[in-house]
Amino acid sequence: MSDATQSTPAPKRSALQALEIDTRLLGMVGAFIVVCLVFNVLTDGRFLTPRNIFNLTIQTVSVAIMATGMVFIIVTRHIDLACGALLATCSAIMAMTQTAYLPQLVGLPLGHPAIPWIAIAVGMSAGALIGAFQGWMVGYLAIPAFIVTLGGLLIWRNVGWYLTNGQTIGPLDPTFMQFGGINGTLGTTWSWIIGILAVVAAIWALFSARRNKIAHDFPVKPMWAELVNAGIIATAVLGFIAILNSYEIPRGRLRRLFEARGETLPDDFTAAYGLPISVLLLIAIAIGMTVIAKKTRLGRYIFATGGNPDAAELSGVNTRLLTVKVFALMGALCAISAVVASARLTNHSNDIGTLDELRVIAAAVIGGTALSGGIGTIHGAILGALIMQSLQSGMAMVGVDAPLQNIVVGTVLVVAVLVDIIYRKRLGAK
């Protein structure tokens, strides 16, 4: 199958070029690995334990989900300073819906199976509506996004306060709390099944893209390069699952679980957490957002508008409506992040998501999103969120003073952007 496609002899390329791996992505993965290894040495091996890797992933999810939406916002040359505050409002709405509105106003008893789903639907609708409203002000009233969302930062945090009268609302619905991380994991077997399905799907996608290219007479990578890429993906996915599956549930917790069912814990019984539902949710969102970015007209218009707003408008793209859509999408993602964040804390508190807007912007920017617009990737933003979280938890484990932690994170943000600028200049791209 490879012979027929080699009609035009490609110029000799290095192995790295043949793999067609994004060198920028490679640099970020490299930086991430260095961060992990350094902290692992500094913590005498405590950083790269299954337990810490598990915690790291569930701590990253909330910011990472919003970072995927922030990519679209920044790519269209806007900014969203309100996402942390919007998260708080959505969290407040969902907490009040499940603990007060539904039981007291509608009459659904606490613990009713529909409660968490209605709460999530209400929260996401509210998030999307508020986002759309902010997008309408940016797109149609031409108020700069910086101002609209700076106002939103003050407004939504305190709308959330009024919804709960400043109280902490909890405990939340048990099903709802499964989205938080440690309270909702898939267990060993299902984690392996999901992992294997993911590998199969990724390899199928690789080769169907190859088939499609061949069908249209476009050059393709050599077969060995495809196989190496497939191998890297399989190793990474299954390795990740293996690590999560080796984080065993502590005996004490298992004993309580068994006691709750009226049984006693057998001496040789062990169980592992496996893949958290929140991480699965993040992966699903990442795939969905990547598909939107690469495979839909909406994604095309987002990137075209970011590259040249006038050209997009002259090409018939309704850039105002596009702004509304992008902000509405961000609002819905804030609500999903609110589910994860409040479920992880098992309650809603007023300060939930405080300063998240800055973490989210930093994650997107470290992940290669250009503030000048038109450039950015979803996987980059998620990796950016992971790097930030690793730095933060790593320093906490080492015992670095809290003020110094922030100094380091701030420095990393600025240096990352500087490195990116130098890298792009050397590539000759803008």
Next chain:
Amino acid sequence: MATPLVDLKDISISFGGVRAVDNVSINLMPGEVVGLLGHNGAGKSTLIKILSGAYQKDSGEIWIDGEKAEINSPRDARRYNIETIYQTLALADNLDAASNLFLGRELTTAFGFVDEAKMESETKKIMARLNPNFKKLGEPVSALSGGQRQSVAIARAVYFNAKILIMDEPTAALGVHETQMVADLIKELKAQGLGIFLISHDTREMLDLCDRVSVMKNGALVGTERVEDVTEDDILSMIILGKNPKEAA
């Protein structure tokens, strides 16, 4: 007289008290090239942007194919098969040639996703016809030369079966060879029955390519003449003096 493809009647537009276009009427027949001439700021590009939907006229009427047309946005113009090659090219620099060519009109698969491979292969086909030297299909157009960028903009206009083509300074950034290619293309499209509005500063090129030329000065139309009835000097005096020597005579 046959129905004009485009009939612009008494078009006016003002920007903050300045009448950029003042009561201008011109028309365009199928298979005809009409040139618009005038100094910078004479109102040529503004007039043409009203037809392409980028600006909204203050008064006047636009008739397409004998029917009154409402053009309030570039989307409306595209519905009337009006395609425009802007002086600025209007390309999204961060996207590749295929994405730019199909911007706003992406080909999609049965599932509603953009069909990248199909668009790339269509781009390859049309670029092979317009500019055989064009090879950088996968790169963002910011990496292309002026001539190559121009070919992408032209390809975008001709790919979608335009009936009315507006070309604003299509050869301004081009070398001799590429300019000749654009001239050949204009003749070919004209033979296919398209109507073309052409804006250029090059008077000689205009006399060569156009059937009629309209000269504007300070937003007003000085006059429209068939090229065989005027000399280059006549046109220059219309541009500079704002008077039609034939009317004066």
